[in-house]
Amino acid sequence: MSRTTPSRYPKRAHHDAATIYPILDEALFCTMSFVSEGRVRSIPQSLLRLDHALYFHASVGSHFFRSLAGLEEVCITVTLADAIVVAKTAFNHSINYRSVVLWGQPEVVDDPAEKYAAFRALTEKMVPGSWDYLLPMTEKEMAKTMALKVPIAEASAKIRQGPPSDSENDAPLWTGLIPIQPQRGRPQPGPEAGGIALPRHLE
Amino acid sequence: MSRTTPSRYPKRAHHDAATIYPILDEALFCTMSFVSEGRVRSIPQSLLRLDHALYFHASVGSHFFRSLAGLEEVCITVTLADAIVVAKTAFNHSINYRSVVLWGQPEVVDDPAEKYAAFRALTEKMVPGSWDYLLPMTEKEMAKTMALKVPIAEASAKIRQGPPSDSENDAPLWTGLIPIQPQRGRPQPGPEAGGIALPRHLE
Numbered sequence: 001m002s003r004t005t006p007s008r009y010p011k012r013a014h015h016d017a018a019t020i021y022p023i024l025d026e027a028l029f030c031t032m033s034f035v036s037e038g039r040v041r042s043i044p045q046s047l048l049r050l051d052h053a054l055y056f057h058a059s060v061g062s063h064f065f066r067s068l069a070g071l072e073e074v075c076i077t078v079t080l081a082d083a084i085v086v087a088k089t090a091f092n093h094s095i096n097y098r099s100v101v102l103w104g105q106p107e108v109v110d111d112p113a114e115k116y117a118a119f120r121a122l123t124e125k126m127v128p129g130s131w132d133y134l135l136p137m138t139e140k141e142m143a144k145t146m147a148l149k150v151p152i153a154e155a156s157a158k159i160r161q162g163p164p165s166d167s168e169n170d171a172p173l174w175t176g177l178i179p180i181q182p183q184r185g186r187p188q189p190g191p192e193a194g195g196i197a198l199p200r201h202l203e
Numbered sequence: 204m205s206r207t208t209p210s211r212y213p214k215r216a217h218h219d220a221a222t223i224y225p226i227l228d229e230a231l232f233c234t235m236s237f238v239s240e241g242r243v244r245s246i247p248q249s250l251l252r253l254d255h256a257l258y259f260h261a262s263v264g265s266h267f268f269r270s271l272a273g274l275e276e277v278c279i280t281v282t283l284a285d286a287i288v289v290a291k292t293a294f295n296h297s298i299n300y301r302s303v304v305l306w307g308q309p310e311v312v313d314d315p316a317e318k319y320a321a322f323r324a325l326t327e328k329m330v331p332g333s334w335d336y337l338l339p340m341t342e343k344e345m346a347k348t349m350a351l352k353v354p355i356a357e358a359s360a361k362i363r364q365g366p367p368s369d370s371e372n373d374a375p376l377w378t379g380l381i382p383i384q385p386q387r388g389r390p391q392p393g394p395e396a397g398g399i400a401l402p403r404h405l406e
Contacts, residue, residue, distance in 0.1 A: 028298060028383070029282045033236035033245045040243060042236045044282040044302040044361075077234045079247040084231075086390070086405070090326040090337050091344040095231060099247040123293040127381070134293055135374055141294040158247075163393035171338055174402055176393040178330070180231070185382030187289070190366035196377045202289070 014157040017052070023098045023157055024049040025125070027078040032056070034074045047078070048122040054102075055109070055118040056148040065146060069108045074150060077101050083177040087164035094160060096177065102155035109147035118147050129201030217360040220255070226301045226360055227252040228328070230281040235259070237277045250281070251325040257305075258312070258321040259351040268349060272311045277353060280304050287381040290367035291374050297363060299380065305358035312350035321350050332404030 014020065024030075024047065033042040048055045054076060058065035068074065078100045085094035109115045116137070123131050164175045187202045217223065227233075227250065236245040251258045257279060261268035271277065281303045288297035312318045319340070326334050367378045390405045 028284050028287075029300065029302075031234035031236070031245060031280045031282070033234070033243050033278065033280075035238050035241070035243050038238070040236050040238050040276065040278045040306075042234060042245070042278045042280045042304055044280055044300070044304075046298055073243065075236065075243045075245045077236075077245045077247055079232045079234070081231050081385070083391075084329050084387075086330055086333070086393075088338050089344065090322055090334065090340050091348070093326060093329060095249055095329070097232065097247070099232075101245055101247075103243075119293055123296060126287050126296060126298070127289055130289070131293070134376065135291050135372065137293050141292065145294070163395075169338065172399050173337065174390075174392065174396050174399045174405065176396050177391045178405070179388030179391065180385050181388075182284070182383050182385035184287075185384075187377075188286075188380045188382065189377065190289075190379040192366075193377050193379050196375050199377055202377065202381070 012158045020157045023100045030076050030078045053149050053151045060146045068106045073103050082181050083179050085164045087166045088169050088173040092166035096161050098159045100157045104150040104153045106150050109149050115147045215361045223360045226303045233279050233281045235277050256352050256354045263349045271309045276306050285384050288367045290369045291372050291376040295369035299364050301362045303360045305355050307353035307356045309351050309353050312352050318350045
């Protein structure tokens with residue numbers, strides 16, 4: 001059985017880019033896992049997707065990060081929790097979620113243009129509309145940062161949406177959804193922002 | 204070097220239960236990773252912590268889940284994203300987060316009392332105050348559900364909080380935090396909740 005064919009709830013599984021990409025694009029964090037000396041290791045990472053690859057970054061001083069580029073494959077997961085599914089029984093409670101599991105082989109990005117494009121896209125993912133407002137990225141900053149690329153070799157999404165499923169029971173109990181999808185809050189100025197207007201892209 | 208001693212930002216690392224437990228308790232999802240036939244696999248899972256162990260559940264029909272109990276160890280990660288850290292340069296942007304990486308050996312929970320306590324605590328974690336409102340869990344539901352326990356053998360938390368750090372630059376640009384911590388939204392009644400009052404614990 002393929003690693004991306006789930007044994008339970010096969011109807012929740014999806015393998016198309018149109019389903020998988022938006023989940024990867026919405027998530028700010030993923031977990032990257034790999035085998036090191038026969039043992040499993042995992043590390044949370046911020047992520048960016050461009051085309052059919054994920055990009056990661058770290059200081060060029062990170063020996064750990066550099067060692068990832070020597071691995072045959074890493075497994076990357078993303079999970080977005082959308083709602084608590086409240087049923088009449090604890091048994092039928094659930095969570096509405098969208099998740100992706102994928103595998104790929106990490107490689108260091110050597111091309112400066114590709115690296116710059118990834119940093120720019122990551123910044124725009126985190127704060128849309130901000131790249132042109134910020135101080136331009138310098139050669140020195142580029143040199144201090146390593147980019148790692150993981151072309152997606154195999155991926156699947158698993159999704160649960162919709163109301164609870166305990167309609168067989170007619171007890172008069174409330175059922176429904178409690179939304180838990182994160183919303184961006186009001187920007188909070190830092191200690192140095194005194195007197196500086198909130199830029200339009202953050203309003 | 205220990206797997207839980209980070210090579211970068213060692214000041215962000217914590218190993219005490221007082222730091223680690225609240226992160227595990229707040230997270231609705233974790234990623235569980237393990238080695239299967241020499242290759243890495245990961246799967247998103249909802250989680251519950253009780254004392255120094257995590258609990259998971261699945262249908263007794265899940266061969267995959269049962270096979271986890273034969274593993275020597277799994278690696279589990281949790282990540283909570285708190286805020287986008289907006290700096291004057293893309294380079295100094297960051298994310299305020301709290302994450303945990305831990306290892307342990309999964310075991311099937313055979314004791315019915317321990318299993319029941321875990322289901323009850325998981326339900327109360329998802330919807331505080333709801334257990335006594337719901338239909339009581341039946342013997343049949345208990346029998347249909349398998350619980351897996353992962354005693355925490357080794358764990359570390361990594362945390363970044365606070366404002367951006369590009370104070371060396373005096374350009375008059377806005378800096379600060381954009382909160383992204385999820386808030387629970389207004390409960391949305393399901394198709395069967397017509398005419399049934401929202402219970403007090405959900406108000």
